[in-house]
Amino acid sequence: MKYSKKDRQKLLLETLDKNPFVTDENLASTFHVSVQTIRLDRMELSIPELRERIKSVAAHNFGEDVKSLPIDEVIGEIIDIDLDKQAISILDITHDHVFARNGIARGHHLFAQANSLAVAVINDDLALTRKSNLTFVKPVKVGDRVIAKAVVTSSDVEKNSTLIEVTSKVENETVFVGQFSMYRVTMS
Amino acid sequence: MKYSKKDRQKLLLETLDKNPFVTDENLASTFHVSVQTIRLDRMELSIPELRERIKSVAAHNFGEDVKSLPIDEVIGEIIDIDLDKQAISILDITHDHVFARNGIARGHHLFAQANSLAVAVINDDLALTRKSNLTFVKPVKVGDRVIAKAVVTSSDVEKNSTLIEVTSKVENETVFVGQFSMYRVTMS
DNA sequence: ACCATTTTAGCACTTGGTACTAATATCAGT
DNA sequence: ACTGATATTAGTACCAAGTGCTAAAATGGT
Numbered sequence: 372m373k374y375s376k377k378d379r380q381k382l383l384l385e386t387l388d389k390n391p392f393v394t395d396e397n398l399a400s401t402f403h404v405s406v407q408t409i410r411l412d413r414m415e416l417s418i419p420e421l422r423e424r425i426k427s428v429a430a431h432n433f434g435e436d437v438k439s440l441p442i443d444e445v446i447g448e449i450i451d452i453d454l455d456k457q458a459i460s461i462l463d464i465t466h467d468h469v470f471a472r473n474g475i476a477r478g479h480h481l482f483a484q485a486n487s488l489a490v491a492v493i494n495d496d497l498a499l500t501r502k503s504n505l506t507f508v509k510p511v512k513v514g515d516r517v518i519a520k521a522v523v524t525s526s527d528v529e530k531n532s533t534l535i536e537v538t539s540k541v542e543n544e545t546v547f548v549g550q551f552s553m554y555r556v557t558m559s
Numbered sequence: 560m561k562y563s564k565k566d567r568q569k570l571l572l573e574t575l576d577k578n579p580f581v582t583d584e585n586l587a588s589t590f591h592v593s594v595q596t597i598r599l600d601r602m603e604l605s606i607p608e609l610r611e612r613i614k615s616v617a618a619h620n621f622g623e624d625v626k627s628l629p630i631d632e633v634i635g636e637i638i639d640i641d642l643d644k645q646a647i648s649i650l651d652i653t654h655d656h657v658f659a660r661n662g663i664a665r666g667h668h669l670f671a672q673a674n675s676l677a678v679a680v681i682n683d684d685l686a687l688t689r690k691s692n693l694t695f696v697k698p699v700k701v702g703d704r705v706i707a708k709a710v711v712t713s714s715d716v717e718k719n720s721t722l723i724e725v726t727s728k729v730e731n732e733t734v735f736v737g738q739f740s741m742y743r744v745t746m747s
Numbered sequence: 748a749c750c751a752t753t754t755t756a757g758c759a760c761t762t763g764g765t766a767c768t769a770a771t772a773t774c775a776g777t
Numbered sequence: 778a779c780t781g782a783t784a785t786t787a788g789t790a791c792c793a794a795g796t797g798c799t800a801a802a803a804t805g806g807t
Binding site for chain 3: 405
Binding site: 391392422425426428429430446472473475477478479482483486487497499500501502503504505506507510 | 579580610613614616617618634660661663665666667670671674675685687688689690691692693694695698
């Protein structure tokens, strides 16, 4: 059962969208036409050849800027800090921070901002996160400016332990809350 | 200035790791050897040809079973996944992941690996982290290979809620544990 | 039946290789 | 300096999956 040219080309597009790894020969046999016809179809639809299709899939995966977390010591920009008391940082959410699918910021960026702020507020040589308790109150989107405020709630010098509460807001609405139990040591 | 065979092969590996889209001809000219030498090197190192390299990059991006999260958005490499049941990923800790000061991995990378694995394991269109509870059991250092295992512990379809426990280990020693309460929705 | 569109065929040429053979270069040890 | 071993280069035939081109054949609509 042969399709009309139009139908075939439509199906061709769908097929290649689902699976770009198909040769012309392959397509020809599935559509019961000659390889040349497939080539003409690709011309008309300006679909590149197999190798180029694969390359572009690969390049998309590869070439896109690495979305790993930045190397800088603090995620977000610290705009106010009072060591061992409180600190505030700002993080502007860009498309790099969100799921492509729905534009919602990925949790680890909010965590990273909060956690690195918690580390920064501690006035010691070594500060490590021991435990934490997070609540993602409301989804954060592209363009949002997240303002995180870290407050030191208690400090037990004996146990080298400090509790910090970080609250992140967008336009004065709380989007994230985290309690961090930090381990701290002064080296000297 | 020519390199010794050993050095060249080492560099070759690094080069192709950074950029797999390079032809033998290209490599030959950058290393100032003949194309045949490059081919021999690839043989010895069992590096596949350009097209295969590209294909594998593309296939990784495409064919995989990750639904909620495009593969390139997962922090760490997923090596096993059984949707709605469990998943495993590997993250090699490099100097990019640690505090320059002490070589200890920054918490948000462990969180990112665990959290994105939790998102990936969910067989739905949308998966967001609602709450989480983290314990950083033991410091992780440069060179460590962190193996995170996410296990779905419960699922409440009414509440669109799923609980996931992620345990991360280095050489079979637990370094991190996280409980994630995820919000999930199927769109259709 | 006629013309346009569509489809098929065939050939030369291209990339980026594999597989294989054979000739040189280079170095190490005696 | 000579001998082997190792490393490098050269060259050939071949392959996959194409492009580009020309030309013939089939099909459809009126």
